[in-house]
Amino acid sequence: AQSVSQHNHHVILSEAASLELGCNYSYGGTVNLFWYVQYPGQHLQLLLKYFSGDPLVKGIKGFEAEFIKSKFSFNLRKPSVQWSDTAEYFCAVNGAGSYQLTFGKGTKLSVIP
Amino acid sequence: GAGVSQSPSNKVTEKGKDVELRCDPISGHTALYWYRQSLGQGLEFLIYFQGNSAPDKSGLPSDRFSAERTGGSVSTLTIQRTQQEDSAVYLCASGVGTSPFYEQYFGPGTRLTVT
Numbered sequence: 001a002q003s004v005s006q007h008n009h010h011v012i013l014s015e016a017a018s019l020e021l022g023c024n025y026s027y028g029g030t031v032n033l034f035w036y037v038q039y040p041g042q043h044l045q046l047l048l049k050y051f052s053g054d055p056l057v058k059g060i061k062g063f064e065a066e067f068i069k070s071k072f073s074f075n076l077r078k079p080s081v082q083w084s085d086t087a088e089y090f091c092a093v094n095g096a097g098s099y100q101l102t103f104g105k106g107t108k109l110s111v112i113p
Numbered sequence: 114g115a116g117v118s119q120s121p122s123n124k125v126t127e128k129g130k131d132v133e134l135r136c137d138p139i140s141g142h143t144a145l146y147w148y149r150q151s152l153g154q155g156l157e158f159l160i161y162f163q164g165n166s167a168p169d170k171s172g173l174p175s176d177r178f179s180a181e182r183t184g185g186s187v188s189t190l191t192i193q194r195t196q197q198e199d200s201a202v203y204l205c206a207s208g209v210g211t212s213p214f215y216e217q218y219f220g221p222g223t224r225l226t227v228t
Contacts, residue, residue, distance in 0.1 A: 036219075042221075043204075043219050043220060043221040043222060044204070044206075044219035045219070046216065046217075046218070049216065090155065090156065092156075099144065099161055099163065099169075099208075099215060100158050100161065100169075100172075101146075101156075101158065101217060102158070103148075103155045103156040104155060105153065105154065105155035106155055
């Protein structure tokens with residue numbers, strides 16, 4: 001069975017600080033990886049995804065994530081956060097041949113102006 | 114274009130009553146998923162529909178939960194004899210892509226409160 005771990009429950013940063021949110025998954029085969037974001041009062045939106053190819057993927061709003069297969073990781077990064085990035089971030093994975101997305105428990109990001 | 118819509122947005126019901134939650138997927142999306150989001154628990158997969166195939170119900174927590182999808186479009190999730198532990202946000206997503214890899218688009222959810 002596949003599983004996803006997000007290391008941080010709540011991260012608090014000042015504006016302009018750099019961000020890295022950890023995500024590790026457990027699955028032995030080929031995977032597709034996703035980061036979703038949920039802004040306050042809004043629904044889940046896809047931030048970025050990795051299916052294959054370049055392990056460094058760029059998403060919307062200046063976010064990027066790097067797939068490191070040897071570490072089973074897909075960490076989310078942004079060089080300089082803004083107050084508007086305050087949201088909850090979810091990492092998700094589905095394994096080859098599976099249509100189910102398995103989500104991590106989410107990381108709440110609070111950016112202080 | 115229109116996204117995934119869900120209704121009602123909020124539902125308060127008494128313990129023991131039945132509830133129906135509705136999902137309208139994005140037109141043309143053949144895959145449809147239901148998830149449950151409980152506080153601090155992330156998203157829990159409930160059920161998956163793909164075209165006319167038999168649904169994958171492996172995530173349904175009990176036989177009080179059922180779902181159907183009519184005409185390959187609208188889906189209804191039914192919870193019978195609701196319990197307080199059913200209180201959660203129920204999310205629907207529709208998917209586009211090549212089976213089995215779908216990019217999922219989520220609706221706003223239905224917040225269910227069982228009193």
